[in-house]
Amino acid sequence: MPRLKLTIAYVGTHYHGWQIQALADKEDPPTVQAFVEAAGARVAGRKTHVQCAGRTDTGVHADAQVAHCDIPEDRANVRWQLALNTLLPRDIRILDARIVPDDFHACFSVKRKIYTYSLWLDHLCTPPKLYPFVWACGPLDMDRFDEAARLLEGEHDFAALQNAGTPHKSTVRTLYSITRTPRRTAEAALPAGCRLVDIRFEGNGFLKQMVRNLVGLMTACGKGKFDPADIPALLESGDRRRAPFTAPPQGLTMTKIWYEGEPMPEGWEIHD
16 A cells, blocks of 8 residues: 655644543543544545654644555545645644655654754743743753753763653664754853743654653753753663653644655754
8 A cells, every 4th residue: 555654733732642542431532643543534535544753742742743654545646735634623734745665664764853842931921822832941041051951962871861651672862962042152141131942952863751851951950950060970870760850841842853865954964
């Protein structure tokens, strides 16, 4: 059967994450996967399983989640983007739909990912239109915050920043870069009056809730609750109990995913 690759954007506010959650004693909660599979089944004329690149948690968003599914031969020429968007809720959109080689796998073929986490540096008042998309963490010492980011870049065993629930053969991952917008300048860590900061994490893979744990750690450093100098020892310990809290989900967005053979997206850094 032809394999269909989907690029999907969604606002995660009203969904219990990506993955379908079958509950025995009550109605299944709404998930992104459930809506996409239901729409896919109507267009395909049969039950369709949709495999994503990486599961997102309740309240987490996506600018470019990638998924694949196998479709009947006689549906290969359907205008899938239009058909699915006609059936899906407005806060889930198919950005692209195309036939790909049979060996493409949305999860196992991934070479690198980018996540973005948005911080609002004022805990007294958050603009309502930003509220579903930021964590109002309050003021931070950006010198300590940036030092934490520097120490977390590179290849490390991130077991201490992995939450329980999804075991992996290895907890070693490479963070190619942690960058933020606005960037530091020679004059100041942040522009005067800046309250919105976006943190971009580019890596070859991420453990369960790893990005939110990275943000929790960096923010704890920025608040003076954790010393950046202790980060190497924390990583060496592999002990999740020694790390600070997990940042809330609403500030996190799955931003971009890259596969071998695809052109490097504009704005991405190239790492050997």
